Amino acid sequence: xxxxxxxxxxxxxxxxxxxxxxxxxxxxxxxxxxxxxxxxxxxxxxxxxxxxxxxxxxxxxxxxxxxxxxxxxxxxxxxxxxxxxxxxxxxxxxxxxxxxxxxxxxxxxxxxxxxxxxxxxxxxxxxxxxxxxxxxxxxxxxxxxxxxxxxxxxxxxxxxxxxxxxxxxxxxxxxxxxxxxxxxxxxxxxxxxxxxxxxxxxxxxxxxxxxxxxxxxxxxxxxxxxxxxxxxxxxxxxxxxxxxxxxxxxxxxxxxxxxxxxxxxxxxxxxxxxxxxxxxxxxxxxxxxxxxxxxxxxxxxxxxxxxxxxxxxxxxxxxxxxxxxxxxxxxxxxxxxxxxxxxxxxxxxxxxxxxxxxxxxxxxxxxxxxxxxxxxxxxxxxxxxxxxxxxxxxxxxxxxxx
Numbered sequence: 001x002x003x004x005x006x007x008x009x010x011x012x013x014x015x016x017x018x019x020x021x022x023x024x025x026x027x028x029x030x031x032x033x034x035x036x037x038x039x040x041x042x043x044x045x046x047x048x049x050x051x052x053x054x055x056x057x058x059x060x061x062x063x064x065x066x067x068x069x070x071x072x073x074x075x076x077x078x079x080x081x082x083x084x085x086x087x088x089x090x091x092x093x094x095x096x097x098x099x100x101x102x103x104x105x106x107x108x109x110x111x112x113x114x115x116x117x118x119x120x121x122x123x124x125x126x127x128x129x130x131x132x133x134x135x136x137x138x139x140x141x142x143x144x145x146x147x148x149x150x151x152x153x154x155x156x157x158x159x160x161x162x163x164x165x166x167x168x169x170x171x172x173x174x175x176x177x178x179x180x181x182x183x184x185x186x187x188x189x190x191x192x193x194x195x196x197x198x199x200x201x202x203x204x205x206x207x208x209x210x211x212x213x214x215x216x217x218x219x220x221x222x223x224x225x226x227x228x229x230x231x232x233x234x235x236x237x238x239x240x241x242x243x244x245x246x247x248x249x250x251x252x253x254x255x256x257x258x259x260x261x262x263x264x265x266x267x268x269x270x271x272x273x274x275x276x277x278x279x280x281x282x283x284x285x286x287x288x289x290x291x292x293x294x295x296x297x298x299x300x301x302x303x304x305x306x307x308x309x310x311x312x313x314x315x316x317x318x319x320x321x322x323x324x325x326x327x328x329x330x331x332x333x334x335x336x337x338x339x340x341x342x343x344x345x346x347x348x349x350x351x352x353x354x355x356x357x358x359x360x361x362x363x364x365x366x367x368x369x370x371x372x373x374x375x376x377x378x379x380x381x382x383x384x385x386x387x388x389x390x391x392x393x394x395x396x397x398x399x400x401x402x
Contacts, residue, residue: 028057029119029127032111036359036387037131037180039380040172041164051108051383058111061118067110070344077337078106084333085326089295091302098297098325098377105382109341112390116353124355128180132200135177139203142170146210160211168373171213175220175365178204180358187354215372221247222368223361230351230360251371255279275316275372277307282315286324293327296377314375321376341386344393359391 031054038045058064068075082099089095115124146156157167164170178201185197208216221243228240255276285294285304299305299321300313315321322331350356366374366384374381 024057024060025119026123026127028054028061028111028115029123030131031057032115032387033124033128033355034131035108035111035383036362036391037135037177038173039384039387040169040176042169042380044164045173054111055107058114061114063110063114066113070113071109071340073340073343074106074337077333077340078103081326081330081333081337084292085296085330088292089298091295091298094298094301095295098295101297101377101379102382104379105384106341106386108383109386109390112359112387113344113393113395115391116355116395128355129184132177132181132184132197135174136181136200136203139174139177139207143203143207143210146207156211167211168213168215171208171211171216172219172365172369172373174204174208174211175216176362178208179223179361179365183354183358183361213373215369218247218251218372219365219368222364226361226364230347230357247368248371274307278312278315279317279320281307282317282320282324286320286327289327290323291327291329293323293325293330296325299324314378316373318370318374318376318381325377338385338389342389342392345389346392346394349394350392356392359388363388363392 031050034045035047035051035054038047039051042048082096082102086092086095086099145159160167160170164173181197181201181204185194185201188194188197225240225244225247228236232240254272281304282299285302294302299315300311304324305312305315315324322334326334350360362384366381366388370376
């Protein structure tokens with residue numbers, strides 16, 4: 001932690017000329033970090049507006065030119081993926097729309113890759129602190145309403161669906177802001193600051209637990225494992241790796257044997273049974289087109305999305321959704337595209353830079369959440385991935401200064 005604090009202080013010496021265009025830099029900082037933490041509540045928190053502002057300001061600071069210089073392979077793999085997927089899909093127009101969602105998300109790497117270069121540590125610290133504090137106040141207000149409706153939990157489900165898309169979206173946004181608050185507490189320079197940030201985190205933690213999103217709790221286990229993998233000794237990293245394997249195995253054994261799981265746990269697993277039926281239908285459909293899939297964003301328009309007369313927008317498992325949508329060949333192209341997108345990720349930098357650490361832990365969260373509740377081919381999901389990978393990449397100008 002001392003090394004992380006030292007890097008935060010040293011970084012302030014890198015760019016003394018940042019007094020120019022101060023308000024543009026402030027808006028870039030706020031828009032990027034706001035989007036990172038609140039993308040799950042996309043519409044209700046006006047994230048598209050903030051993300052668009054951050055993107056335009058990033059272009060103003062030359063991010064488009066830098067992207068073309070450093071990320072040409074991303075363009076190549078993306079173009080190849082889209083060309084194959086749309087041309088071979090039974091619903092090419094819908095698959096093309098899915099490609100647009102993918103592109104919208106990937107473009108948010110632009111503000112992420114210039115944020116550290118054109119803003120000061122003080123700007124980033126104040127912006128993130130303000131966002132966390134306001135989110136904590138909002139969480140406190142929501143807690144008051146939720147507790148007043150505790151006798152009718154269905155009212156909470158309806159309310160969150162009406163204003164936040166669904167309950168899981170709000171739980172994810174709360175968990176991501178909670179991660180940022182805990183990291184901020186960890187890197188605080190004084191005990192008073194640390195206690196203050198822990199108090200700010202309390203309403204976020206209580207709201208997240210009150211919403212009863214099991215997928216969120218599973219995802220937070222991945223976050224804990226991510227911390228151990230990044231900072232722990234060898235034995236702790238090995239233990240964390242085995243813990244991740246055990247968690248994934250246990251979850252999918254539950255999917256395979258829901259009846260036995262209900263007996264062992266002594267509780268109803270109705271949603272798990274429903275997910276198992278969705279997954280079985282998804283795998284059967286994938287087997288009909290295993291190499292190139294059915295097309296991005298086509299799931300909800302095909303018969304496979306209907307179960308007992310109810311149509312689902314997405315299959316609640318991003319890894320199976322990837323196989324179904326783009327097939328084995330498309331999945332390989334996606335891996336190559338994401339590898340190119342994260343080619344500048346520096347793990348030493350992630351360990352030393354608090355915002356990069358927050359981005360990594362959010363990526364861990366998404367990896368866990370994707371096994372239960374998320375939709376893959378949406379602007380929101382790829383926006384989060386692009387922002388995280390961009391913020392985890394060490395800027396070139398910081399390399400030169402160091």
